Amino acid sequence: MISVVDYGAGNLRSVENALRYLQVPFATTSQAGEVSRASAIILPGVGHFGHMMRSLESLGLIPLLREAIGKDVPYLGICLGMHALYEGSEEAPALPGLGVLQGGIRRFPEGLKVPQMGWNQLQVTPGTRLFQGVEDGPFVYFAHAYYLPVDEDEASRDRESPPVAALADYGSNFVAAVERDNIFGTQFHPEKSGEIGLRILRNFAVLSQDQAKLQSPSRGGSRVG
Amino acid sequence: MLAKRIIACLDVKEGRVVKGTQFVQLRDAGDPAELAAAYNGEGVDEVIFLDITASTEKRGLIVETVVRTARQVFIPLAVGGGIRAVGDARRILTSGADKISVNTAAVEKPELITELSEEFGSQAVVLAIDARREGDGWRVFTYGGRKPVNLSVVEWAIEGEAFGAGEILLTSMDCDGTEKGFDCELTRAVSRAVKIPVIASGGAGSPEHFAQVLTEGEADAALAASIFHYGKVRIRDLKEHLKAQGIPVRM
Numbered sequence: 001m002i003s004v005v006d007y008g009a010g011n012l013r014s015v016e017n018a019l020r021y022l023q024v025p026f027a028t029t030s031q032a033g034e035v036s037r038a039s040a041i042i043l044p045g046v047g048h049f050g051h052m053m054r055s056l057e058s059l060g061l062i063p064l065l066r067e068a069i070g071k072d073v074p075y076l077g078i079c080l081g082m083h084a085l086y087e088g089s090e091e092a093p094a095l096p097g098l099g100v101l102q103g104g105i106r107r108f109p110e111g112l113k114v115p116q117m118g119w120n121q122l123q124v125t126p127g128t129r130l131f132q133g134v135e136d137g138p139f140v141y142f143a144h145a146y147y148l149p150v151d152e153d154e155a156s157r158d159r160e161s162p163p164v165a166a167l168a169d170y171g172s173n174f175v176a177a178v179e180r181d182n183i184f185g186t187q188f189h190p191e192k193s194g195e196i197g198l199r200i201l202r203n204f205a206v207l208s209q210d211q212a213k214l215q216s217p218s219r220g221g222s223r224v225g
Numbered sequence: 226m227l228a229k230r231i232i233a234c235l236d237v238k239e240g241r242v243v244k245g246t247q248f249v250q251l252r253d254a255g256d257p258a259e260l261a262a263a264y265n266g267e268g269v270d271e272v273i274f275l276d277i278t279a280s281t282e283k284r285g286l287i288v289e290t291v292v293r294t295a296r297q298v299f300i301p302l303a304v305g306g307g308i309r310a311v312g313d314a315r316r317i318l319t320s321g322a323d324k325i326s327v328n329t330a331a332v333e334k335p336e337l338i339t340e341l342s343e344e345f346g347s348q349a350v351v352l353a354i355d356a357r358r359e360g361d362g363w364r365v366f367t368y369g370g371r372k373p374v375n376l377s378v379v380e381w382a383i384e385g386e387a388f389g390a391g392e393i394l395l396t397s398m399d400c401d402g403t404e405k406g407f408d409c410e411l412t413r414a415v416s417r418a419v420k421i422p423v424i425a426s427g428g429a430g431s432p433e434h435f436a437q438v439l440t441e442g443e444a445d446a447a448l449a450a451s452i453f454h455y456g457k458v459r460i461r462d463l464k465e466h467l468k469a470q471g472i473p474v475r476m
Contacts, residue, residue: 013321017296047346113445115348115391117422119228119270119475139228139475141301143323143348143391169226192301192323194265 002026002208003038005065005081007055011189015044015078018191018198024205032060040208041068045080046143046189049105050092052080062098069100072182072215074208079144082178082185091146100183101163105146112171115145120176120188122166128179130165130186132203140176140186140193140200142168147187148175182211228475229439229467230270230446231460232424233453235260237274237306240286242454258294264453265298267460270475272298273326273394273448276306277369288320295321305353305394311340318345326351326394329367332374332381335388342389351424352390354378356411357398363411370398378411379418386419393423394448400428404452407434409442416443424448432458432466439472 004019006012006028019026019042026042029035043065045052056062065084069075075085083089086097089105097105108114119139124131131138150164150173165179168187178185184204190197236243241255261272272294276287284307291304304317305326314325325345331338331352342350355370356363356378363378382393395415397408407428416423422445425438429449438444452458464474 011323013319014295014299014323017321018299021296021299046348113420113422115421116227117348117392118230118446121226121228121475142227143301145347192299194300198299 001038002040002042002205003035004028004042004044005035005056005061006030007052007059007061009045009047009052009080011046011078011191012044014189014191015042018201019205022198022202022205024202030059030061032064035061036064036068038068038073039212040074040204041065041076042204043075043077043081043084044191045078045082045084047080048091049080049083049089049097049146050095052084053092053095053097056084066098066100069098069183072211074182074204074211075184076204077185078191079187079189082187083146083148085178085183085185086148089146101178101180103148106149107146109171116142116147116170118142119193120168120170122168122176122188124166124177125164125179128165128177129207130177130179130184130200130203134196134199138193138196140188140190140197142170142176142188144187148178150175226473228270228473229444230424231435231463231474232271232273232446232448233261233264233269233460234273234275234426234448234450235454236277236450237287237290238277239280239283240290243277257290258297261294261298261302264460265300268464268476269300269453269460271301271303271446273303273305276304278307288316291317291320291322303351305351310337311344314341314345314349318349324349324351324392326353328353328355331385331388331390332365332367332376335384338385338388338390342391347389347391347421350390351392351394352382352385353394353396354381354385354415355396355398356408358408358411363414366398379414382415382419382423386421390421392421393419395423395425397425397427401426402451403428404430406430407438407442407444407447409438412438412442412444416445422446429458432463435463436467436470436472439467440470
């Protein structure tokens with residue numbers, strides 16, 4: 001089952017509402033034991049990077065999240081939950097992130113209205129699983145002051161498998177979604193992005209179920225021909 | 226590119242929408258959740274519930290309204306009215322709202338803005354300002370526009386940002402209800418003074434008014450209530466109008 005990690009993030013209820021609406025089975029938890037048994041993990045997030053990392057640490061979840069991601073458990077990080085994947089953030093320079101992806105989160109530069117608040121249009125990388133069935137150029141909802149710059153992303157260093165799943169433009173291009181193997185992250189809030197956002201969450205739920213079936217075929221449901 | 230937002234505001238009293246609506250066929254035109262869903266279907270970018278419940282014992286009804294709305298409407302939802310402490314805000318945000326807006330309580334105790342933004346993040350904290358033109362500038366009013374305050378609107382907006390507000394909802398009391406257009410001068414003055422988004426409110430009567438305040442008024446978003454409710458301006462037509470003028474909107 002999908003574990004939605006409860007570490008005190010403000011928008012937890014919205015993610016739960018969207019999953020319930022999609023009839024996706026999930027359990028909200030802050031228990032390390034449950035997270036370690038999850039077939040997929042969603043880390044929602046809105047608020048402060050430092051608060052999030054401290055909460056995750058006090059719940060004993062940091063090594064578990066790293067381990068799960070290392071064991072190919074599908075992970076979706078939303079907003080701060082995407083930031084958590086990286087090495088760190090200017091929002092709380094003293095606290096490292098999970099560091100499963102390289103790069104650092106920065107604050108939007110002077111001259112822009114910050115937070116970026118509202119609907120921005122994505123340039124979706126063709127073939128990404130997260131955006132399957134979503135027409136190019138979708139509008140999705142953002143509410144954030146910190147972001148992943150394009151040049152901080154691994155794309156330039158790792159052309160074999162660039163993790164950028166979508167870019168958006170706010171002053172300049174920034175990374176709006178990442179996708180690599182079992183790791184997914186969205187800077188925007190799919191749970192607040194209308195039909196398109198629901199589709200993205202459903203895509204994650206479906207690919208998580210597929211992954212679970214691959215890993216334990218005996219529990220994968222009816223295979224009787 | 227970030228789209229300019231169109232926001233629908235619903236006045237909610239004891240869990241019911243006030244001001245009857247002639248909006249699309251609804252089973253229950255007084256149900257805020259159903260109305261929010263209908264606006265969502267029309268392509269609105271955000272919904273604000275303004276809770277005008279007077280009696281304290283019925284205040285809890287807004288929470289139930291938010292719960293029902295957030296289960297079926299997956300766009301940003303803000304709630305204003307009667308939020309005077311972190312606890313009030315928490316009840317609303319944990320019910321599924323994304324933002325709370327504060328007005329009078331913030332003027333009387335600006336630290337509330339800081340407490341709220343530290344607790345929930347500045348993106349969840351909207352500072353609502355009611356403004357009336359006075360001489361060369363604008364004066365802040367509280368208590369639903371009844372009480373003048375010795376504060377300039379532009380200065381209060383700057384202070385509000387410094388205290389931690391993530392957005393400003395700016396209502397022109399002079400224009401409100403006239404349907405003769407937003408106060409572009411006021412909106413521009415505030416928008417230029419702060420680095421957080423500004424939502425223009427008060428005076429919307431036609432699609433062209435929205436175009437004006439989103440361009441010359443330099444607003445990041447524009448809000449209306451009655452013209453949407455009464456179907457005078459349809460959100461889809463409004464967005465077509467804005468798009469035709471080269472204003473970025475979510476279609």
